[in-house]
Amino acid sequence: MADDPVICTCLDMCKSEILEGIRTHKCKTVEEVGDAIEAGAVCGSCVDDIQEMLDEENA
Numbered sequence: 001m002a003d004d005p006v007i008c009t010c011l012d013m014c015k016s017e018i019l020e021g022i023r024t025h026k027c028k029t030v031e032e033v034g035d036a037i038e039a040g041a042v043c044g045s046c047v048d049d050i051q052e053m054l055d056e057e058n059a
């Protein structure tokens, strides 16, 4: 995919994978994403990006 940047470098997870996780687990918060797929729960530096994705997804 052309526009599928790696969001979580700790887990090497790109945007599409995280989005899939958000949808599969119906995540509403960064904490829920971390519990479900661990993205954002390792170093925490990607939480702003994940929050942005959650905002778009749950808008």
Ligand code: FES
Binding pocket: 007, 008, 009, 010, 011, 039, 040, 041, 042, 043, 044, 045, 046, 047
């Ligand atoms: S980059 Fe996502 S937890 Fe470290």
